[in-house]
Amino acid sequence: MWERPSLLVGMVSQVCAILKNIEILNFALTLEHLEAAFYKQGLMKYSKKAFKKAGHPGWVRGRFQQIAEHEKAHVQFLTSAITAAGAQAVEACEYQFPDTDPNSFIDTAYALESVGVSAYNGAAAFINNKAYLTVAASILGVEARHSAWINSAARNSNPWSTAFETPLDLNQVFSIASGFIKKCPNSNPPLPVKAFPSLVVSNYSLGKPAHAKFDCKGQKGLFAAFLLGTGTIFTPIKDGIFEIDIPKELKCWVYVVVTNDGGKVSDETIVAGPAILNFPCGA
Template sequence: MLRDFGRNGSWTSGKILDHTNATIKGNHLGSPLRLLFSHSSSSRSLLTSILYQSFIFHSYSHSFQLLLRESKIDEHESSHSIIAALATVASGFAIPSFPFLSRREVYTDEDKFYREGLANFSQQAFQDAVYGATFYQNLQEISRDETTHVNFLTGALQALGKPAVKECTYAFNIPNVQTFLATASILEGVGVSAYLGAAGLITSKAYLTAAGSILTSESRHNAYLRSVLRLRPYPQPFDVPITFNEVYTMAYGFFTSFPADNPTFLPVKAFPTLLATSTGPIKTGSTVTLSTSKVNGMAYKIDGTPLYAAWISAAGPIFVPAVPKGDMLSWDVTVPAGIHGQSYVILTGCNDKLTDDTVTAGPTIVEVQGRDGAPNLLP
């Protein structure tokens, strides 16, 4: 059975939803990899791959960097490399000056992030920051969940005869409790989107159930932390899937060292970093400035070629024009209707499809106010 999990798959084939200066085309579910799953050995290879991807989300892997040097991966290796891509999503991301995800703030994996955060900040520190003893205990429970996820993924890889990803060294910048909590909320949100993006690659019901059970746990963590931060815990009716390369792009700049014997076969790459800034709260119709220090040469030439911002939604990317600001490395874009909560935006040279070949930079994360213009901050 041949399955194509590209962004422009058949579930929205021919379906175009027009908005003011915005168009939804195609979809954003899963990876552009074409995978062959006709035999049980292929299914085992797929499971191994997604397990690695999930595991790395909870503890980073040297394999990402090494794979960037590989020019070709055969179909077997491509199939072999995908719950390694779900194991990657659980590990780590750039952390923002809230509400923006800035590449140079913090990068960590969820498991180690919670362990180190709870070691650095005592229960008294949280109480001094107006969080009670019960909240600290809940954070400890979340931390134990993340450790359990790592142990589960490790065991699953070992059952397949594959080595587990060893913990890497990461750059941290968590000066206070508030930054710790904002970072935790964003990590959990990216985890939800990453697991969701990988779900379409899993053909085995048993494997899909196992991955789904982690996804729902991550979603509860995210909703709880958002409510503690007085952000709406469920700002939109559908969670947003993101691809392996998009997850890796947000993580790539924050590795500091890697165990030399980590697995080396994950087929992922990092796109140029994208940053977002705004002068006030962001809602539908707001202007956000996107900037990057470099661009993806495959997708962009400094010759007047128009660029677009692709705002990722569950139904597919919503494209809006990116208006250059004069320096050729920053653009003003508008937040379209239907984008709320923790949102992802990519700079692209195409306005009818979003593939690896059309990405110019990004993604970056923007927190957008709720539906009907309602502020995300709870009373």
């Protein structure tokens, strides 16, 4: 007599787990749609001649064509996986990208690929289906290769940051991605994410104060949390003047968020961000 409620609970748990996995896959598909659209639009705008004029040999654009094909394949694969599970896959949105020439296109590509790596790293904790996790790990590896190639071969910088990648949770990633999204189809299934208020950090350099622009809604006692690898460094934000001290030990690719807690970064403590900071890596 007591087995039926337990069985029902188990079935409900399985259904919830499936729905959660589909939501994560749709979130990943949202990011892949964004990347695929970025490369498609950019390669239509910038010819091989434009890349050469910007100081890049022809094979650089050729590599970006390959990356564009990868992102298109990711979109097709995730769409098929979601529909095969009997769920609705999100469709592409309308986007706005900041690139105005081949060099800014390359910089934006590096940002999108690096955020993609952080997204797949962070999302892994929410996937309990081993097959889906394997697929996510497979895409993660390719996104990391994209990021490394872009920063080393196309930007003449370091192919990696620290010994560990920096994971971001779903809301942190969506907060960055939403800056590129103008409008999505009303028919798209809702995603379990929200965007935090934007954060802009300008004129920053190691060991010096920088100006931060965000909507604090009169809050005081705030902190800047610098996310690098699997660690976090907190520095207080000076009340009223929106000034933050940049730690000397930062290097390479770093995310920063504003929090109301000097020791914890979570959806409950984040006030604004993330913003992306890019420091010299050294050789």
